Amino acid sequence: MKHILHNLVAFTLLATLGSVALASGHTGRAQVGPDGEVPLLMPGTKMPFKLWEVEQVAENVYAFRYSFYRNFFVVTDEGVIATDPLSADAGPVMQREIRKITDKPVKYVAYSHSHYDHVAGGQVFKDEGATFISQETCKANLEENPNPDVVMPDVTFDDYYKIELGGDAVELFYFGPSHDNCLVVMLIESSNHLFLTDIANPPDGWAMFYNPAISEDRPWHMVPFFTRLQQLVEERGIETVIGGHMAGSFDPVTNRPMIVKGTTGPATVVEQKLGLWTAVTSAARDELAAGTPPGEVPDRIVEKGLLKDKISGYDPEKMRILMQRMTALAITGE
DSSP, rough: OOOOOSSTTSSSEEEEHHHHHHHHHHOOSSSOOOOOOOOOOOOOOSSOSSSEEEEEEETTTEEEEEEEEEEEEEEEEEEEEEOOOOTTHHHHHHHHHHHOSSOOOEEEOOSSOOOEEEEEEEHHHHHHEEEEEHHHHHHHHHHHHTTTTSSSSSEEEEEEEEEEEEEEEEEEEEEEEESSSSSOEEEETOOOOEOSSOOOOTOTTTTSSSTTTTTTOGGGEEEEEHHHHHHHHHHHHHEEESSSBBBEEEOTTTTOOEEEEEEESHHHHHHHHHHHHHHHHHHHHHHHHOOOGGGHHHHHHHHHHTTTTTTTTOOOHHHHHHHHHHHHHHHHHO
């Protein structure tokens, strides 16, 4: 995800490492002081956080957060299954944090998608012999647009892959284009935690898109994508989601943006996001079917206050931008 964050009030998903670093006063590569303390993100504000942290979310399952980005790793007697290294700064920090938990090597690194701001930084794991895995289109993307900080995948797959190690497993599911053309969701076998990156973040699936132009998404396939994802949630009895970001949400009283510190949240976020995509897709189609000229559809929907009471962080201008894109989709099919 190529996030754009100019100030902390503007975000819902909470921004990129680089932009937040500038906003918080943290620049350059992260350094741990002589006392071993972790530097703070946004020091001097009312909501300072450690720049990175590790949280155990289940037996042998850990979430690693660096800035506002998050991944997970699974520790077994035979080694570690890791995911998105996040950045050239975060990768070495993550490696050190894993070493505090186990002396077993990282055997596998799974990519969730091909955006640099999630998959860069894995060279430290490649150096210890890890096998890198991605959906096949991700490798094609990275070959077409290489990045020196991104390790090229060793193993690729089409729609499903299962990483098995030391009595545990991580399943990777590809349901077609969504936020990226190769994004996968991951399911941890032992804990039944679902890992989602950039497509939905707990606890609120009805949050307004941080980028209402949805320029990184494939809106023509979001309803089919989330329909299949919801089927997976129901079939596997999934109750808990690990979000790929520290979540942004909105105060239910003031509607002001706030940070949600929790690493996990309810899997209902999937059904909620399906509802959001279905609603905005149908709204544009219905308005056109009613005879509204295409150029007037976004304004008409905003005037009606459609979904105003449903979307967290509703903003008329963002809604207008979003509906411009959804109207184009209704007209062209893409």
